[in-house]
Amino acid sequence: MTLMTFTNTDGKKRIHGRYDFHSPIEYRLIQDASNKIFESCTVNISGGGFCIYLYERLPVGQEIEITKNILPFPCLKARVRWVDEVETGLYRAGMNFIE
Numbered sequence: 001m002t003l004m005t006f007t008n009t010d011g012k013k014r015i016h017g018r019y020d021f022h023s024p025i026e027y028r029l030i031q032d033a034s035n036k037i038f039e040s041c042t043v044n045i046s047g048g049g050f051c052i053y054l055y056e057r058l059p060v061g062q063e064i065e066i067t068k069n070i071l072p073f074p075c076l077k078a079r080v081r082w083v084d085e086v087e088t089g090l091y092r093a094g095m096n097f098i099e
Contacts, residue, residue, distance in 0.1 A: 021045040025052060026068035030077065037067055049078065049096040057083055057091050063098065 025040050043051040058064075062080045078095040086092050 019045055021050070024068070025066060027064040027066050029058075030063040030065055043092065049081070049094060051092060051094050053086070054083070054091040054093050055089060057085070058093060059083075064095070 021042050021044055023042050025042055026037050027040065028035055028037055038055075040052045040054055043053065045051075058080050060080050060082060063077060064080075065077050077098045079098050081094040081096050083091050083093045
């Protein structure tokens with residue numbers, strides 16, 4: 001079986017196409033006893049995950065629980081796949097759905 005791939009404008013091949021989707025989101029870090037709620041904003045979304053802006057760097061592999069679910073998918077948890085610094089104090093992270 002061959003999976004269909006999409007090539008984005010950045011030249012990367014992906015299994016799921018990306019769609020612009022800008023919306024506020026709230027999340028908490030899984031396995032963090034403080035249960036602190038963080039606010040963010042989505043950049044884009046696909047069938048496998050989404051991209052968000054962060055105000056602090058999260059480690060790759062960190063799992064989050066979405067506490068304010070406005071995504072067009074019934075996702076409740078996601079895992080950080082990559083993080084890039086956009087400017088001082090602002091990061092962009094790729095997230096994979098895990099539940």
